[in-house]
Amino acid sequence: MWWMVRPVRSVRGAPRTGRGRTVATGGSTSTAVRPRPSASPVNPGAGQPRRVLWLSAALSADGYPLPVTDYLEVATATETREAAMALAEHAVGARLAGNAQVVGPMTSVFWHLGEQGTGEEWRLLLYTTANRYAELEALLLERHPWDNPQVTATPIVAGSAACLAWLSESVSPEAGR
DSSP, X not given: OEEEEEETTOOTTOOOOTTSEXXXXXXXXXXXXXXXXXXXXXXXXXXXXXXXXXXXXXXXXXXXXXXXXXXXXEEEEESSHHHHHHHHHHHHHTTSOSEEEEEEEEEEEEEETTEEEEEEEEEEEEEEEGGGHHHHHHHHHHHOSSSSOOOEEEEOOOBOHHHHHHHHHHTOTTTTO
């Protein structure tokens, strides 16, 4: 896998605008402008470029690295906090997720059996690698209390190098042995 660590503002070959960066995304361009606070005793690194890990197994048409694709945030929802906690504990205990967050309660609006409905749900977010996704999805579908639960995965497009390395180690099949 091709990877590198670089300052946020130096995306190779991308034109710069203002104090942010311009990044090519799928043929279009998006700009992120982030003010830089002054250094202080509380925040001595302020004003310095922040370092972000950009991982990529492929290059864009222009030859530049694509964002992280090997790390995922997986989401599902349950009717109760206890059900969400049970799924979280199984997934993290099996090392299929490095960590899990249970958020809620929240109100959902949805279609079910041809009728629109609303309900209170608890959202479960799990963090894993693309290599472990299939096993995590199988565990969630097997243990979920609903017949057809929503299980979706969103790519993590950037993250701190230390956090992503920790996530890889946490879900490694050799971890904990």
